[in-house]
Amino acid sequence: MGTARHRLGSTLSALPSRFPHRSANSSPHRSPHRFPTLAAVAAAGLSLVLVAGCGGGGDTGEAKTKDGKTVVTMGMFGVMGFKESGLLDTYMKENPDILIEADVAGDEQTYYTALQTHLAAGSGLKDIQGIEIGRAKELVDTQADKFSDLSKTPGLDHFLPWKSSQVTTEDGKLLGLGTDIGPMAVCYRKDLFEQAGLPTDRAEVEKLWAGDWAKYVEVGRDFKEGSKKAKVAFMDSSTGLFNAMIYGDEKQFYDKDGTLIYADNPVVKDAWALASGAAQSGLTAKLRQFQPGWDPGLANGTFATTVCPAWMLAHISEKAGPANKGKWDVAKAPKGANWGGAFLGVMDKSPVKKEAADLVAWLTAPEQQAVIFEKLGNFPSSKTALSIPAVANGTSAYFSDAPIGQIFGAAAKEIPDEQVLGRKDGTIKDTFSAGLQLIESQGKKPDVAWKTTDERIKKLTR
Amino acid sequence: MATSTPAARTDGQPPPPPHGSAGKSGPRRDGSAGQSRRNLLHRLDVRGVPYAFIAPFFLIFGAFGLYPLLYTFWISLHRVELSSLDRMEWRGLANFTELIDDDRFWNALTNTFTIGVISTVPQLLMALGLAHLLNYRLRGSTFFRVAVLTPYATSIAAAALVFTMLFERDYGMINWGLGFLGVENIDFENQKWPAQFAISAIVIWRWTGYNALLYLAAMQAIPRDLYEAAAIDGASRWQQFRQVTVPGISATIVFTIVLSTIGATQLFGEPLIFGQGPNGISGGADNQYQTLGLLLYEEGWRNYQMGRAATIAWAMFLILILVFVLQRVVTGVRARRSARPASATRKTPATPKAPSTPSVPS
Numbered sequence: 001m002g003t004a005r006h007r008l009g010s011t012l013s014a015l016p017s018r019f020p021h022r023s024a025n026s027s028p029h030r031s032p033h034r035f036p037t038l039a040a041v042a043a044a045g046l047s048l049v050l051v052a053g054c055g056g057g058g059d060t061g062e063a064k065t066k067d068g069k070t071v072v073t074m075g076m077f078g079v080m081g082f083k084e085s086g087l088l089d090t091y092m093k094e095n096p097d098i099l100i101e102a103d104v105a106g107d108e109q110t111y112y113t114a115l116q117t118h119l120a121a122g123s124g125l126k127d128i129q130g131i132e133i134g135r136a137k138e139l140v141d142t143q144a145d146k147f148s149d150l151s152k153t154p155g156l157d158h159f160l161p162w163k164s165s166q167v168t169t170e171d172g173k174l175l176g177l178g179t180d181i182g183p184m185a186v187c188y189r190k191d192l193f194e195q196a197g198l199p200t201d202r203a204e205v206e207k208l209w210a211g212d213w214a215k216y217v218e219v220g221r222d223f224k225e226g227s228k229k230a231k232v233a234f235m236d237s238s239t240g241l242f243n244a245m246i247y248g249d250e251k252q253f254y255d256k257d258g259t260l261i262y263a264d265n266p267v268v269k270d271a272w273a274l275a276s277g278a279a280q281s282g283l284t285a286k287l288r289q290f291q292p293g294w295d296p297g298l299a300n301g302t303f304a305t306t307v308c309p310a311w312m313l314a315h316i317s318e319k320a321g322p323a324n325k326g327k328w329d330v331a332k333a334p335k336g337a338n339w340g341g342a343f344l345g346v347m348d349k350s351p352v353k354k355e356a357a358d359l360v361a362w363l364t365a366p367e368q369q370a371v372i373f374e375k376l377g378n379f380p381s382s383k384t385a386l387s388i389p390a391v392a393n394g395t396s397a398y399f400s401d402a403p404i405g406q407i408f409g410a411a412a413k414e415i416p417d418e419q420v421l422g423r424k425d426g427t428i429k430d431t432f433s434a435g436l437q438l439i440e441s442q443g444k445k446p447d448v449a450w451k452t453t454d455e456r457i458k459k460l461t462r
Numbered sequence: 463m464a465t466s467t468p469a470a471r472t473d474g475q476p477p478p479p480p481h482g483s484a485g486k487s488g489p490r491r492d493g494s495a496g497q498s499r500r501n502l503l504h505r506l507d508v509r510g511v512p513y514a515f516i517a518p519f520f521l522i523f524g525a526f527g528l529y530p531l532l533y534t535f536w537i538s539l540h541r542v543e544l545s546s547l548d549r550m551e552w553r554g555l556a557n558f559t560e561l562i563d564d565d566r567f568w569n570a571l572t573n574t575f576t577i578g579v580i581s582t583v584p585q586l587l588m589a590l591g592l593a594h595l596l597n598y599r600l601r602g603s604t605f606f607r608v609a610v611l612t613p614y615a616t617s618i619a620a621a622a623l624v625f626t627m628l629f630e631r632d633y634g635m636i637n638w639g640l641g642f643l644g645v646e647n648i649d650f651e652n653q654k655w656p657a658q659f660a661i662s663a664i665v666i667w668r669w670t671g672y673n674a675l676l677y678l679a680a681m682q683a684i685p686r687d688l689y690e691a692a693a694i695d696g697a698s699r700w701q702q703f704r705q706v707t708v709p710g711i712s713a714t715i716v717f718t719i720v721l722s723t724i725g726a727t728q729l730f731g732e733p734l735i736f737g738q739g740p741n742g743i744s745g746g747a748d749n750q751y752q753t754l755g756l757l758l759y760e761e762g763w764r765n766y767q768m769g770r771a772a773t774i775a776w777a778m779f780l781i782l783i784l785v786f787v788l789q790r791v792v793t794g795v796r797a798r799r800s801a802r803p804a805s806a807t808r809k810t811p812a813t814p815k816a817p818s819t820p821s822v823p824s
Contacts, residue, residue: 109740113763120544142545286649291738292626296633427764430740437747441652444748459566460765 065099072356074102075126077111079314080179080342081372082363091362098355107290108132112426119143127350128360131176131343134426136166137254139345140175141423147175148346148353153361158384162417167343176343177364178381180372182309183411184244184337185330186216187316190400192304196226202402205331213245213334217274220283223304233285233303238275238440239433240289240307245271248337248414253429254422260461262428263454272432272450279440286440288433295319301327309339310379310408317398330402336414341381379408386412424461431456531779538772545766557773567774569749570757571781573658577733577753578726581662586718588670593677594703607678610671622664622735629660629736651737654750661751664732669725673718680714681707720786727782730755754778 065071074082082088088100103126105111112135118124125146131139139147151174156164163178186209190200198219199205209216220234235241246252246267253262262268278284285303287294297303298320308316308330320328344364346356362368369380370388377396385391386409394405422428435453438444444452538557540550561567596606613621628635629650637647650656684706692702708715733751734742743760745752752760754774762771 116544120547292630293632434744434747442748
């Protein structure tokens with residue numbers, strides 16, 4: 001009986017939790033109930049903190065290290081040469097209170113996309129940002145207020161006249177200082193020329209195509225006939241030829257007032273005709289420059305020539321490797337042109353604007369540009385630097401001791417004094433490259449490819 | 463807790479003092495105001511606490527899920543450039559009508575669908591097979607299970623880069639291997655179907671093991687005696703697989719199909735890296751492998767038209783909803799159709815079986 005009562009009692013006492021007024025009176029039940037209330041408040045509060053915490057924070061702009069050095073951050077792309085040539089280390093040695101943190105993105109497209117996002121968000125920007133020439137106009141038109149004005153920097157007159165004007169706004173604000181420019185030549189493989197029965201001496205090679213890009217394509221036909229190796233193409237891609245032709249002119253895709261003229265511009269039309277002809281006739285290796293396949297192509301000699309701006313020499317010598325040293329040579333291009341080049345800009349919001357501007361001015365000064373040319377071959381945008389003996393008499397051991405200072409210096413002089421840039425230059429160039437690939441790799445007819453390209457450009461500039 | 467109190471009383475021991483606050487709670491016990499307040503608190507405890515506990519998820523979902531979704535829709539009604547997000551120009555539904563007229567959208571939609579099918583179907587079938595093999599008693603089964611999951615732990619970027627090199631035209635390993643069989647070098651990147659197959663290969667490689675482990679987990683929940691019974695009935699391994707395993711994990715199969723469909727719709731990293739550089743963004747020179755994700759990226763981060771990019775994002779969202787509504791409708795119809803004959807057939811074998819069961823043990 002006792003056990004039965006006990007059992008009954010325990011069942012009854014198990015009930016109270018369902019009846020609020022009883023549970024409130026029986027003390028042991030209160031403590032577990034109070035705990036959830038506190039926990040719930042704490043949990044809700046914590047989640048609010050979490051949500052709020054994600055919104056705050058961001059760039060605190062911490063510019064000093066523990067030992068009191070001022071930190072200057074740099075965002076760059078490709079091989080701009082400052083890090084690679086050791087100039088940043090030199091600067092830090094000469095200015096012991098400065099610590100430079102340089103971030104280099106390999107691919108310019110990736111770099112610029114990130115830069116655009118950072119500019120739009122207003123965070124994540126470095127103190128110094130590299131600007132590629134194809135993006136210059138867009139930044140000048142849409143983001144000028146986010147860059148610091150460098151036009152007051154002392155001693156700017158050493159730049160080539162057209163260089164600084166490319167990143168100057170209408171009201172005279174200078175968004176960046178010029179690094180290198182891209183005068184063009186033709187890099188060729190002597191051994192492959194010899195196999196095809198063509199001359200190998202650079203003076204004679206230059207003569208083959210002097211004055212006209214159409215002659216360059218003609219040489220290609222001779223090469224194809226003479227070459228014993230069926231798998232070796234004359235040039236890497238038709239896009240290189242296209243770029244070389246359009247960039248030899250003052251205007252490419254846009255007029256000065258910002259209207260699109262590519263469809264009627266005779267320069268673009270001629271370049272398209274010649275490049276698409278070359279693409280159709282199997283003179284190209286159907287590669288895309290700087291994409292997979294191109295690098296091993298440089299090393300294994302799947303093509304005999306490539307149109308090369310000065311900055312490309314560093315890439316070729318690195319990717320073709322020591323085994324091909326002396327097989328490559330550089331010859332003057334049929335016509336001078338400028339492909340690429342860059343600027344260094346200082347962000348307006350940077351907490352170390354002055355230090356950053358000083359660094360940019362030093363890095364783009366004639367002496368430093370000459371150092372980069374010597375070490376990597378990036379061609380100076382400084383007029384003064386062109387007459388420094390190291391530049392003027394510069395040769396490249398890798399490219400059969402070619403007098404690259406002379407060759408590119410002469411090409412630089414042929415670059416038109418004014419170059420009209422447009423907002424979407426970079427993207428339009430990519431679209432034309434894709435259009436030529438339609439012919440080269442997809443077997444489309446040139447007029448079909450032109451129509452597609454035209455439609456695409458209309459959509460992207462809409 | 464409740465049972466311990468009377469047990470203590472029968473032992474003759476006094477009830478434990480409630481935190482030594484007996485004096486404080488004494489007067490309150492009689493006051494009706496305190497009583498009702500405690501009632502309210504208690505009700506808040508019971509009713510409110512669950513909401514408070516799940517609140518973190520909903521707060522975070524609101525901030526990072528719902529708000530972006532609605533704001534994206536708001537943007538899609540405007541013309542906005544990435545470089546000037548503060549300047550918005552009202553366009554109404556013009557972005558949507560333009561998108562429907564744009565053949566790039568339809569091209570991307572078909573590519574997303576075809577790449578989705580040629581990656582999802584083999585992937586799930588292979589996962590099913592793998593899971594079945596792993597479900598056997600094996601030596602070193604843990605090793606194989608971990609090994610099967612390693613591709614999933616690899617980053618998309620790394621996997622896509624390696625595959626890009628493998629599929630490269632002139633010096634890629636796959637063309638090198640095909641060369642021994644006398645096959646001419648295939649230009650994987652530039653041809654539509656080879657490109658799509660190459661991208662599917664990356665997806666398949668990465669996700670097969672993951673799905674296989676999901677299937678394996680479900681398979682292990684199937685009772686062993688079902689297999690034993692089937693074996694006694696003379697079912698072969700293949701028949702066991704078809705009649706016991708597959709029906710047993712059907713819920714998991716549906717789950718993986720849902721996951722893969724979402725994954726296929728969002729396909730982005732693999733084709734982007736496979737194309738390398740500007741061609742990756744446009745999905746090849748001829749947009750031959752441009753997916754919806756890539757088209758969105760191209761509009762937003764190459765052409766800097768955020769309004770149009772937001773429109774594509776919403777179109778993708780609507781397509782996913784449409785797919786699942788269709789799926790529900792189809793399964794609903796099929797369930798209704800199969801319900802009728804099933805109830806009819808079940809009756810007939812059930813009756814003769816009932817008397818036969820007691821005869822088995824005797």
